[in-house]
Amino acid sequence: MLAYIVRRLLYALPILIGVNLITFALFFVVNTPDDMARMQLGVKRVTPEAIAKWKAERGYDRPLFINAEAAGTGVVTETIFFAKSVRMFAGDFGRAEDGRDIAREIRLRMEPSLAIAVPTFILGLLVSVSFALLLTFFRAGSLDFWGVFVCVAMMSISGLFYIIGGQYLVSKLWRLVPISGYAGGFDAWKFLILPVVIGVVSGIGASTRWYRTMFLEEIAKDYVRTARAKGLSEVVVLFRHVLRNALIPILTGVVVVIPLLFMGSLLSESFFGIPGLGSYTIDAINAQDFAVVRAMVFIGSLLYIIGLILTDLSYTLVDPRIRFV
Incomplete structure (x- = not known):
């Protein structure tokens, strides 16, 4: 296992x-x-001297990949790529174009992102699995037909519709929760409940x-017929056998998502004005802040790889036959 x-x-x-x-x-x-430099300076006509000064202050006056004028290791280290990208492997994300420390911003914005992502992930998993089990239990019936119809209709609607519709209905008309914003501490639930729902x-x-597709595939296998032949009820077969054996394909899509919860939701945080990592990334893209975009892409890639490793390791928990050699 360790070698793997x-x-x-x-x-x-x-x-x-x-x-x-x-x-x-x-x-x-x-x-x-x-x-x-021209974009950050914010003027249409900027002098070459101002551009050169801006580049020198931020280290963009060096060659991109190879510095032919340097000696020794400086050929590689005295470049923009080494200064701006390679150092991230040591946890040094540098500073954004506005001078703020990127690592500090990530730490500050991680809490609001997790406050939305974790409840959404857990509740969404429980509701979806429970609803899928219900449709599987009443398969080929009216409940199954209309349940699938509703699911297809819901997945055909853009996520923006739910966000804008929820803000208009719940916040503007009913005035139950704030339409946007964020507050720390106990008052945060007022700003988080609508994005989570x-x-x-x-x-x-x-x-x-x-x-539902996973459960229907499992319920047609021989071990399910054997369990029924032993006199087990359909509920016991569904929850004790079908659900357990369907965990491997479920884990493939679930465990790999867990590390990515730290990245936040781009749409939700932007529309609800929540200062998380998702809105931080959107703001950096709009401002074309390469330092922040680079850091977020790197963190996202690292977390995704960790999620894949966790997925493989979780297989051994639900299926003892799986061993890594």
Whole structure:
């Protein structure tokens, strides 16, 4: 097991380097350091001296990948790529274009993101699995037919519709909760309850259909017929046998999402004005702040790889036959 984890971590290193390199290259294909300077200075006609000063203050006056004028290791280290990207592997994310420390901003914004993502994830999983089990229990009946119909209708509607509709109905007309904003401490629930409910409702359709498909596939197998032949009730068969054996495909989609909960929700945080990592990323994209975008892409890639490793490890918990060699 330990050897498997070490091997997977070693595989992750070139992946992270490749993602980092591609992100860096794509960003500078779109925007040169001169373009970044003009945008950050905020003036239409900016002097070459001002551009050169801005680049020198932020380290963008160096070559991108290779510094032919440097000696020794400086050929590689005295470059924009090394200064802005390679240091992230040591946890140094640097500073945003406005001068704020990126690592500190991430720590501050992680709490609001988790406050939305964790309840949405847990409640959404419980509701979707329960609804899928209900449809499977009454399969081929009226409840199953209309349940699938509702799920297809819900998954066909854009997530923006749920957000805007929820804000208009619950916040503007009924005035039950604030339409946007965020507050720390106990008062945070007033700002979080609507985004959480909308997040759960918007994901029920697709999740329920997927879980229902998994359960229907399991319920047609031989071990289920054997359990029924032993006199077990349909409820016992469904919860003790079908649900347990369907955990592997469920874990594939669930465990890998857990690390990504730290990244926040781009749409929800932006529309509800919550200062989380999702809105932080959107603001950085709009401002074309390469330092923040680079850091968020790196963290997202790292968390996704960790999620894949956790998914593989979780298989051994639900299926003892799986062993890593």
